[in-house]
Amino acid sequence: MIIVLDAEKMTTRSKAHPYLKEMLHFPDYYGNNLDALYDCLTDLGPTQIWFENEEKGGDFFRKILRVFKDAHRGNADLVILDQKPQMQEASAEEAPEVPQEETDAAGAGTEDTTEAAAAGPEDTTEAAEDPEEETDAKV
DSSP: OEEEEEGGGGSSHHHHHHHHHHHTTOOTTOOSSHHHHHHHHHHOOSEEEEEESGGGSHHHHHHHHHHHHHHHHHOTTEEEOSSOOOOOOOOTTTSOOOOHHHHOSSOSSOOOOHHHHHHOOOOOOOGGGOHHHHHHHHO
8 A cells, every 4th residue: 555645744743643643544542652653653564655745844754754764674564665656546447357247237147257267177076075075974
């Protein structure tokens, strides 16, 4: 996940922590201080952060940036991007494909078999149909 954070919204403690809590989906018990920020950042799953307007962030933003960099050393899933990410709105052409069986109004017998055909025949035999297992069950 890529999150764009605006440094202009992190110029003071009172502005920064509610903003970070909202943008990073921190828990309700987030402590609104730099130690709590570090703790929550080291618990994040795969996340890429881009800071915009860094030049307008000021002294408090620089403290926050230092915490992000320290947290990155403790959490390899947290990445601070050096370059602005290519953010695009998903268009109809880029939207993920939905298998035909989910979009067919009739819904009967219309399965997208492209992957299945490429993979070859499947073994549809279930483990319970194994004759040795049936023999063991009867004994």
